[in-house]
Amino acid sequence: VREAPIGVFDSGVGGLTVLKALAAELPQEHFVYLGDTARLPYGTKSPETVARYALQAAEALCEYGVKCLVIACNTASSVGLPAIRVHIHSVPIIGVIEPGAEAACATSKTGHIAVIATEGTVRGGAYQEAILRLRGRARVVAQPTQLFVALAEEGLHEGPIADSIARHYLDPLFRASPGQASSGGPGASREPTSFPDTLVLGCTHFPMLAGAIRAAVGPDIQIVDSAATTAKYVRETLERESLTRLESPAPHDAKGRTRFLVTDSIERFARIGSRFLERPISPEEVELVDL
Amino acid sequence: VREAPIGVFDSGVGGLTVLKALAAELPQEHFVYLGDTARLPYGTKSPETVARYALQAAEALCEYGVKCLVIACNTASSVGLPAIRVHIHSVPIIGVIEPGAEAACATSKTGHIAVIATEGTVRGGAYQEAILRLRGRARVVAQPTQLFVALAEEGLHEGPIADSIARHYLDPLFRASPGQASSGGPGASREPTSFPDTLVLGCTHFPMLAGAIRAAVGPDIQIVDSAATTAKYVRETLERESLTRLESPAPHDAKGRTRFLVTDSIERFARIGSRFLERPISPEEVELVDL
Numbered sequence: 001v002r003e004a005p006i007g008v009f010d011s012g013v014g015g016l017t018v019l020k021a022l023a024a025e026l027p028q029e030h031f032v033y034l035g036d037t038a039r040l041p042y043g044t045k046s047p048e049t050v051a052r053y054a055l056q057a058a059e060a061l062c063e064y065g066v067k068c069l070v071i072a073c074n075t076a077s078s079v080g081l082p083a084i085r086v087h088i089h090s091v092p093i094i095g096v097i098e099p100g101a102e103a104a105c106a107t108s109k110t111g112h113i114a115v116i117a118t119e120g121t122v123r124g125g126a127y128q129e130a131i132l133r134l135r136g137r138a139r140v141v142a143q144p145t146q147l148f149v150a151l152a153e154e155g156l157h158e159g160p161i162a163d164s165i166a167r168h169y170l171d172p173l174f175r176a177s178p179g180q181a182s183s184g185g186p187g188a189s190r191e192p193t194s195f196p197d198t199l200v201l202g203c204t205h206f207p208m209l210a211g212a213i214r215a216a217v218g219p220d221i222q223i224v225d226s227a228a229t230t231a232k233y234v235r236e237t238l239e240r241e242s243l244t245r246l247e248s249p250a251p252h253d254a255k256g257r258t259r260f261l262v263t264d265s266i267e268r269f270a271r272i273g274s275r276f277l278e279r280p281i282s283p284e285e286v287e288l289v290d291l
Numbered sequence: 292v293r294e295a296p297i298g299v300f301d302s303g304v305g306g307l308t309v310l311k312a313l314a315a316e317l318p319q320e321h322f323v324y325l326g327d328t329a330r331l332p333y334g335t336k337s338p339e340t341v342a343r344y345a346l347q348a349a350e351a352l353c354e355y356g357v358k359c360l361v362i363a364c365n366t367a368s369s370v371g372l373p374a375i376r377v378h379i380h381s382v383p384i385i386g387v388i389e390p391g392a393e394a395a396c397a398t399s400k401t402g403h404i405a406v407i408a409t410e411g412t413v414r415g416g417a418y419q420e421a422i423l424r425l426r427g428r429a430r431v432v433a434q435p436t437q438l439f440v441a442l443a444e445e446g447l448h449e450g451p452i453a454d455s456i457a458r459h460y461l462d463p464l465f466r467a468s469p470g471q472a473s474s475g476g477p478g479a480s481r482e483p484t485s486f487p488d489t490l491v492l493g494c495t496h497f498p499m500l501a502g503a504i505r506a507a508v509g510p511d512i513q514i515v516d517s518a519a520t521t522a523k524y525v526r527e528t529l530e531r532e533s534l535t536r537l538e539s540p541a542p543h544d545a546k547g548r549t550r551f552l553v554t555d556s557i558e559r560f561a562r563i564g565s566r567f568l569e570r571p572i573s574p575e576e577v578e579l580v581d582l
Contacts, residue, residue: 038340039330046555049329119559150441161459164452264337268410 002245005030005259006234007066007091009057012040013153013269014204015072016276018096019258021231022070026238028245029256032064035273036291038264041149043118043203047079050120054080056291058088064259067243070234071095074203074226075118078126092237099233100200100226101130107222108198111135114173115142116213117202118149127202141196145169145206152208153272162209166216174199174217198222208276260286293536296321296550297525298357298382300348303331304444304560305495306363307567309387310549312522313361317529319536320547323355326564327582329555332440334409334494338370341411345371347582349379355550358534361525362386365494365517366409369417383528390524391491391517392421398513399489402426405464406433407504408493409440418493432487436460436497443499444563453500457507465490465508489513499567551577 006026008019012035019033036042036057042050054076058069068091071077071084077095085093104113115127122142131140147165151157174195199221201207207225214223238244245256260281262269270283297317299310303326310324327333327348333341345367349360359382362368362375368386376384395404406418413433422431438456442448465486490512492498498516505514529535536547551572553560561574 038336040335041332044331044556044559045329049555146445147438147441147447150438154437156438156459161452161455164455168447168452264340265335268335 001067002243003030004065004067005032005256006068006070006238007031007058007061007064008033008070008072009036009054009061009076010034010073010204011036011042011053011076013273013276014149016273017204017207018070018072018227018230020277021227022234023256023258025231025235026244027255029238030245031256031258032061032066032261033258034061034261034289035263035269037262037269041118042073042075043120043146043149045075045120047120047124050075051080051083053291055083055087058084058093060261060289060291062088062090067091068234068238069093070230072204072227072230074100074127075120075124078121078124092241092243094230094234094237096204096226096230097126097130097202099229100202100224101127101134103224103226103229104131104198104200105135105138107224108135108138108196110197111138112196113138113140113198113200114196115140115200115202116145116148116169116206117142119144119146121202127200139196141173142202143169143173145203148209149203149205152205152276155272155275157208158211162212163215166209166212170199170213170216174221196221198224200224201226261289262286263289263291292358293534294321295356295358296323296547297359297361297529298322298349298352298355299324299361299363300327300345300352300367301325301364301495302327302333302344302367304564304567305440307564308495308498309361309363309518309521311568312518313525314547314549316522316526317535318546320529321536322547322549323352323357323552324549325352325552325580326554326560328553328560332409333364333366334411334437334440336366336411338411338415341366342371342374344582346374346378349375349384351552351580351582353379353381358382359525359529360384361521363495363518363521365391365418366411366415369412369415383532383534385521385525385528387495387517387521388417388421388493390520391493391515392418392425394515394517394520395422395489395491396426396429398515399426399429399487401488402429403487404429404431404489404491405487406431406491406493407436407439407460407497408433410435410437412493418491430487432464433493434460434464436494439500440494440496443496443567446563446566448499449502453503454506457500457503461490461504461507465512487512489515491515492517552580553577554580554582
């Protein structure tokens with residue numbers, strides 16, 4: 001079992017930011033990555049549909065003999081994790097919401113936390129709930145930032161267009177407009193605590209836009225990237241359950257291998273995925289599967 | 292048969308710009324609009340997948356007794372129309388590519404035509420082929436402008452963000468950068484014919500961005516909107532085949548009715564669709580169907 005791969009699932013390329021963090025945290029492990037590219041995006045679909053798709057994908061990954069399942073998609077974690085946990089008991093199942101919520105609660109000083117995500121994740125409310133479970137007096141604001149997904153996939157994650165879209169979404173969360181400043185007559189100071197001190201990137205695409213997001217919120221906001229925190233969570237889980245791959249005696253086999261499976265559009269996955277993974281993916285490395 | 296509705300199909304809300312044009316051109320007709328919202332977007336999927344989905348949708352609409360099928364989606368028209376025409380012979384089937392190509396060829400003086408569309412439509416090459424079939428010496432350039440879809444759905448089709456994205460995509464097509472100007476030494480004039488004189492909006496979302504597109508290309512470029520040209524094409528087809536609805540004697544029944552069918556996300560369809568159709572769609576008007 002220790003030699004078995006870790007299954008990583010996303011609707012498309014976004015989960016590759018999680019895979020990159022996992023490979024950095026657990027370089028000796030093998031991975032099977034499944035992108036449900038025929039049915040993406042999940043972020044704008046109904047909870048029932050996303051839950052059904054996520055369960056199918058999780059079951060498909062189990063057939064590859066994985067020792068652990070990572071749901072590297074916020075929308076699928078948000079609405080699909082309960083259904084997956086009801087049906088699959090053989091392996092640990094880790095989503096990206098809980099690690100992100102934990103990191104946000106540990107990071108925030110004021111307890112005022114902003115979450116940006118897809119429409120589906122925001123509407124599902126899973127981040128809001130997970131944060132409030134951990135820190136009951138937290139104040140959570142959630143904002144859908146749907147265009148970030150298209151920007152990241154178009155390779156426009158840097159530059160003036162990304163900057164202006166980041167400001168469009170984030171200024172209302174982090175900066176007082178004249179009408180929103182605290183009233184109290186001329187000279188009254190604004191309340192600094194009326195803005196969040198922590199921002200959760202609640203979509204696996206968003207680490208691609210880290211530069212534009214940082215420029216929009218300024219240097220003082222703590223940014224929580226759930227990819228990195230999820231990778232730590234997976235390592236701890238494997239260690240706790242004695243599932244980590246043993247160091248191989250042969251040096252050529254020391255580094256883990258990754259298989260890529262998609263349900264459609266191999267060429268597009270390889271092209272855009274290379275940017276997300278920050279290493280070239282050749283179309284020959286990607287297999288087409290049918291769920 | 293004359294009383295039967297016209298079936299209109301798209302992957303989501305984009306086809307509503309075609310439905311709006313159809314309702315303006317044929318106000319007495321009934322319509323059944325099907326948005327395959329569970330499987331959108333088609334624009335980034337493989338041709339085989341889009342063809343399969345489009346055929347399923349067309350067959351579903353036939354079960355509603357339609358007298359004519361309009362494939363109000365450029366990607367589905369581009370790669371699905373042949374498969375649909377092989378399997379369905381009972382009613383006329385009209386896509387958006389041929390009307391758009393005809394209008395472009397009739398409009399362009401120089402024969403140099405630019406097409407903007409989704410990745411799938413551009414890669415499929417159907418516009419390029421349709422234009423060259425009609426005007427063999429035309430010169431066609433095609434540019435994917437994927438972000439326009441997300442902008443239109445986010446309601447960001449106007450304003451500085453839309454303007455800057457339109458310039459990002461269209462400046463390279465319509466304006467010489469210093470390096471692209473014709474060489475010939477200082478003082479040599481640029482060749483004015485080296486730029487297209489006509490721009491085809493090859494995606495049903497793009498009429499929403501007409502203002503930003505016009506601002507980017509300037510006043511001299513002819514913009515061809517395939518929604519309007521498709522509506523004329525449908526009217527001519529119905530008249531030729533004696534399929535137009537006869538004027539009703541009862542005035543209250545003179546105006547056609549529209550049924551909306553979607554495969555997922557009724558609330559989102561109604562909310563975003565209202566903007567595309569430029570009239571409110573209530574969630575109660577929208578039925579969920581399974582293909």
